Amino acid sequence: MKYSGRIVGSLGLFLLHSVYIFYYYFRDNSVEPLDLYSYPFLVFFGYWAGKQYDKVRFYSEKDELTGIYNRRFVMNTYDKIFSFAERANSKLFILVVDCDSFKTINDTYGHHKGDMVLIKISELLVESTRKSDIVARWGGDEFLVIGHYNGEAGLETVLNRLEKKLENLSDQVKIPVKASIGSAIYPNDSMDLFELLKKADGQMYNCKASKSIF
Incomplete structure (x- = not known):
């Protein structure tokens, strides 16, 4: 099973959240601690969502019993x-x-x-x-x-x-x-x-x- 969905999902949410944090930092000169602490959760959620996509993609192309x-x-x-x-x-x-x-x-x-x-x-x-x-x-x-x-x-x-x-x-x-x-x-x-x-x-x-x- 390929990892493209998991990579894109976790990296995408990481970058999106980083943009969000930088925006508010340059606007308010401060960052809420909760925003920083939410990084692991968002990366995990992106990985989980990407994994579901990888599964769907895998089983749409592969035979469930044999794997070919x-x-x-x-x-x-x-x-x-x-x-x-x-x-x-x-x-x-x-x-x-x-x-x-x-x-x-x-x-x-x-x-x-x-x-x-x-x-x-x-x-x-x-x-x-x-x-x-x-x-x-x-x-x-x-x-x-x-x-x-x-x-x-x-x-x-x-x-x-x-x-x-x-x-x-x-x-x-x-x-x-x-x-x-x-x-x-x-x-x-x-x-x-x-x-x-x-x-x-x-x-x-x-x-x-x-x-x-x-």
């Missing part, structure tokens, strides 16, 4: 992301990651265990991608990763890293966990977010279907 970005953040920023990629003449990859048989996990092991699986998946997605990549919970047991595309070999490296860590996830949570991944490339596959998601979703479901055959 949420669907709202992606929807609000994808235009900027794609515009920046276009100006830089670069490409982006979009990954859709879906936990296989998540309903079965919830029904068999309970929602607490299901939540733990989602948290662990979000953690390994963050660990397996670059800091500049966006990792978001798109909804339910589906996650989204957006990053700079450096060619097919680079994307394969990311996918292999993710698949390897997902295989080890079962040992960490002590229950069978598998996930399916689909990908799409901007602008090769489309320049529209929902078309890219449709493409990645199709690949993801093909991946899921291929597992059920064997």
Whole structure:
């Protein structure tokens, strides 16, 4: 959670109260003791109010369970992301990651265990991608990763890293966990977010279907 609200709130009230005190000092050549003693209270109040703002800002962009970005953040920023990629003449990859048989996990092991699986998946997605990549919970047991595309070999490296860590996830949570991944490339596959998601979703479901055959 960022501290911008707390910094602005406490510093803003400190400066505002300082202006108030200087004004009356130059006007009356004196300062009321109460005005000086109120500094800590005002700074504390500014910090508290700023903290509430930081919380609202944080939860408007982040998923409450996993702490990664949420669907709202992606929807609000994808235009900027794609515009920046276009100006830089670069490409982006979009990954859709879906936990296989998540309903079965919830029904068999309970929602607490299901939540733990989602948290662990979000953690390994963050660990397996670059800091500049966006990792978001798109909804339910589906996650989204957006990053700079450096060619097919680079994307394969990311996918292999993710698949390897997902295989080890079962040992960490002590229950069978598998996930399916689909990908799409901007602008090769489309320049529209929902078309890219449709493409990645199709690949993801093909991946899921291929597992059920064997």
